[in-house]
Amino acid sequence: MAAIKEFDAVLLETEDVASAMRQFTFSTPEDFSFSAGQFIMATVPKSDGTTVQRAYSITSQPETKGRIDICFKFVPEGIASTHFQRLKAGDTVRMKGPFGLMKLSGNECKEDTVFIGVGAGVAPLRSMIKELLSKGCDKRIVMISGFRTEKDIAYDAEFRALQEKHRNFSYHLTLSAPIDPSAKNHRGRVQAIIPEAVPKDFKGMFYLCGMSAMTEEVTAILDSLGVDKRRIKHERFN
Numbered sequence: 389m390a391a392i393k394e395f396d397a398v399l400l401e402t403e404d405v406a407s408a409m410r411q412f413t414f415s416t417p418e419d420f421s422f423s424a425g426q427f428i429m430a431t432v433p434k435s436d437g438t439t440v441q442r443a444y445s446i447t448s449q450p451e452t453k454g455r456i457d458i459c460f461k462f463v464p465e466g467i468a469s470t471h472f473q474r475l476k477a478g479d480t481v482r483m484k485g486p487f488g489l490m491k492l493s494g495n496e497c498k499e500d501t502v503f504i505g506v507g508a509g510v511a512p513l514r515s516m517i518k519e520l521l522s523k524g525c526d527k528r529i530v531m532i533s534g535f536r537t538e539k540d541i542a543y544d545a546e547f548r549a550l551q552e553k554h555r556n557f558s559y560h561l562t563l564s565a566p567i568d569p570s571a572k573n574h575r576g577r578v579q580a581i582i583p584e585a586v587p588k589d590f591k592g593m594f595y596l597c598g599m600s601a602m603t604e605e606v607t608a609i610l611d612s613l614g615v616d617k618r619r620i621k622h623e624r625f626n
């Protein structure tokens with residue numbers, strides 16, 4: 389297990405990945421390590437001089453030393469959202485981590501795996517999927533991503549490219565409120581495409597990430613399909 393460290397992370401660069409979603413790349417100490425799926429806690433200053441703590445999943449891969457990426461979904465008037473929106477390259481954020489139990493089990497190269505993420509919940513799953521594919525795991529890996537509209541979609545081109553490159557990786561995108569109803573994407577919530585996307589003889593792990601309403605509903609659906617709870621890991625963002 390990686391040791392928990394506290395450090396000042398320097399913002400190196402940012403990239404807008406969706407309409408209200410920005411990827412931040414921070415430098416970390418070279419000896420900071422984590423497992424794919426884990427998160428850091430950021431100390432965020434408030435206008436009254438106090439601070440609050442907020443959790444952010446790491447979306448980059450553990451192999452990349454000395455830097456991490458986080459994918460931030462800004463919420464209107466959120467304390468951390470307002471602070472992060474104003475950050476510029478060279479600014480620092482106090483971070484502590486890694487934390488979190490949603491980690492790969494180690495059996496993924498022997499069994500199929502399904503990942504289901506909504507909104508910024510795709511962030512840690514992206515790290516886990518890229519980790520498995522870069523290791524050469526050849527069992528089936530399924531990713532189901534859900535967003536509200538076309539403007540909210542993150543990492544779509546990257547997942548499509550991974551699907552082209554790796555025959556064992558399949559990617560399913562669904563939009564709950566598409567702007568263009570004639571577009572080819574699935575319509576509806578991630579819950580609706582589980583029966584189609586999950587292999588019929590599926591025996592491996594499910595990793596779920598997003599708001600608790602989604603993780604609870606998906607867990608209930610999987611339960612009704614006879615999936616043992618020990619095969620479901622999740623991270624809730626609220």
Ligand SMILES: Cc1cc2nc3c(=O)[nH]c(=O)nc-3n(C[C@H](O)[C@H](O)[C@H](O)COP(=O)(O)OP(=O)(O)OC[C@H]3O[C@@H](n4cnc5c(N)ncnc54)[C@H](O)[C@@H]3O)c2cc1C
Nearest residue numbers: 442443444445459460461463466467468469508511624625
């Ligand atoms: C383990 C864990 C990992 C997380 N990883 C990420 C991540 O990788 N990326 C990321 O963007 N967030 C992540 N979050 C959520 C993050 O920690 C904050 O809760 C989020 O950024 C909002 O913080 P804020 O200070 O901007 O908003 P607050 O000031 O806390 O809230 C402002 C208002 O926004 C509402 N609100 C808060 N969160 C949301 C939301 N997600 N959607 C809609 N309304 C909301 C609140 O109810 C409140 O009304 C994670 C949370 C957990 C627990």
